[in-house]
Amino acid sequence: MSRPELTAPADVFYSHTEARKYTQSSRVIEIQERLTERAVELLNFPDDGSCRLILDVGCGSGLSGDRLTELGHQWIGIDLSEAMLEHAREREVEGDVTRNDMGHGVPFRPGVFDGCVSISAVQWLCNADNSAHIPQRRLKTFFTQLYKCLKRGAKAVLQIYPDGPRQAEMITTAALRVGFSGGLVVDYPNSTRAKKYFLVLAAGPPESLPRAKGEDDDEDDYERRGMRMDGRKSDKGAKYRKSNNHKGKAWVMKKKEQYRNRGVHVANDSKFTGRKRKDRL
Amino acid sequence: MRLLAHNMLACNAKGVVNGFPLKIVVKETRETETEFNAEFLVHMLPKMEWAAFVNAAREIGAGELPGEIPDDAATNEEFLQAFHHALLEVHVEEGTLVCPESGRKFPINKGIPNMLLNEDEV
Ligand SMILES: C[S@@+](CC[C@H](N)C(=O)[O-])C[C@H]1O[C@@H](n2cnc3c(N)ncnc32)[C@H](O)[C@@H]1O
Numbered sequence: 001m002s003r004p005e006l007t008a009p010a011d012v013f014y015s016h017t018e019a020r021k022y023t024q025s026s027r028v029i030e031i032q033e034r035l036t037e038r039a040v041e042l043l044n045f046p047d048d049g050s051c052r053l054i055l056d057v058g059c060g061s062g063l064s065g066d067r068l069t070e071l072g073h074q075w076i077g078i079d080l081s082e083a084m085l086e087h088a089r090e091r092e093v094e095g096d097v098t099r100n101d102m103g104h105g106v107p108f109r110p111g112v113f114d115g116c117v118s119i120s121a122v123q124w125l126c127n128a129d130n131s132a133h134i135p136q137r138r139l140k141t142f143f144t145q146l147y148k149c150l151k152r153g154a155k156a157v158l159q160i161y162p163d164g165p166r167q168a169e170m171i172t173t174a175a176l177r178v179g180f181s182g183g184l185v186v187d188y189p190n191s192t193r194a195k196k197y198f199l200v201l202a203a204g205p206p207e208s209l210p211r212a213k214g215e216d217d218d219e220d221d222y223e224r225r226g227m228r229m230d231g232r233k234s235d236k237g238a239k240y241r242k243s244n245n246h247k248g249k250a251w252v253m254k255k256k257e258q259y260r261n262r263g264v265h266v267a268n269d270s271k272f273t274g275r276k277r278k279d280r281l
Numbered sequence: 282m283r284l285l286a287h288n289m290l291a292c293n294a295k296g297v298v299n300g301f302p303l304k305i306v307v308k309e310t311r312e313t314e315t316e317f318n319a320e321f322l323v324h325m326l327p328k329m330e331w332a333a334f335v336n337a338a339r340e341i342g343a344g345e346l347p348g349e350i351p352d353d354a355a356t357n358e359e360f361l362q363a364f365h366h367a368l369l370e371v372h373v374e375e376g377t378l379v380c381p382e383s384g385r386k387f388p389i390n391k392g393i394p395n396m397l398l399n400e401d402e403v
Binding site: 050051052053074076078080082085086089094096097098099100101104105106107108109111112113132141145149 | 282283285286288289290291292293300301315318320321324325328330391392393394395396397398400402403
């Protein structure tokens with residue numbers, strides 16, 4: 001399937017026809033709901049069942065918003081596509097929707113939202129739809145204003161479809177540069193189809209990243225570790241050495257031995273065995 | 282657009298320092314019924330720009346609210362009901378939002394405020 005981001009600007013691509021197709025596809029509905037649910041899980045609110053005020057960036061037709069409502073939250077959404085927003089309204093979503101280009105920022109007072117989710121939208125910022133669009137600048141404006149309208153310490157969980165590692169990095173870097181802490185959580189990293197990127201950000205001091213789903217507990221752990229980035233330079237090595245995910249050379253050797261005994265092919269031992277891999281996406 | 286959104290929205294056009302509160306010019310409103318959730322209302326109180334809210338509620342005919350949040354707000358049923366109604370049950374369907382600083386107008390059509398800026402306003 002070709003990437004919609006490459007076919008037309010978002011407000012053109014998300015026409016009435018597309019909006020109708022979108023809201024009538026049970027597959028789309030299910031995916032939007034599942035992703036929203038996971039995003040809310042990653043927001044990691046205290047488990048008190050309280051209703052919170054959430055910003056939904058790229059709220060579209062409000063499928064994600066419906067899930068927020070079902071989970072007991074109030075939400076305000078922004079989206080560029082008039083057609084998608086009108087569908088949201090026709091569907092009588094509970095939240096308030098507003099037309100806005102996230103690349104121009106988010107038009108809200110400082111410190112008001114308890115959290116932000118965005119489902120399958122932010123990668124659109126990486127495209128330049130006209131000569132006035134400079135992706136880096138649009139990302140910067142978006143993240144700067146997003147940071148401001150969040151309550152201190154509040155989180156934003158942005159599920160994105162980057163077209164590759166470089167785009168994922170571009171989005172992540174833009175967020176960290178304006179002061180967010182956090183990084184990418186990649187669910188099901190080993191499956192091409194189920195793999196999902198969640199940029200988990202906190203408007204405030206860093207905390208540890210939540211665990212991704214569907215990771216094997218062996219060396220694949222390193223993949224996630226490699227993605228973790230802090231806004232400032234940190235001694236990643238120290239964190240890495242302290243964490244119990246780093247099981248050490250002896251442990252790796254033992255595992256390899258077990259696999260060999262089972263007849264599974266494993267790489268030859270070398271001086272690199274059990275070492276941390278280079279950080280990269 | 283309900284006052285929940287209005288109380289959070291601000292004009293973010295280039296050069297505007299204080300784009301809040303947006304003045305509401307109302308053409309049409311609509312009322313709905315929403316589930317009453319006292320705990321959420323109490324959660325929202327410290328977030329509210331109260332004076333702007335009271336004023337907006339008056340502008341759109343969503344009722345009279347006290348000029349200051351009462352001390353017993355959390356347990357004052359009558360107050361919470363009025364707050365609930367004005368915050369969540371009255372929708373501005375058609376109208377205009379006006380930036381208090383620049384006078385920039387943002388139309389509200391079919392309940393959706395259009396906050397889109399032109400490229401030269403970013
Ligand atoms: C895959 S859809 C997600 C829809 C939504 N989460 C839902 O439940 O219907 C992506 C949405 O991002 C919106 N979008 C793309 N670029 C945008 C921008 N620059 N500003 C705001 N929204 C944008 C599109 O209009 C579209 O509705």
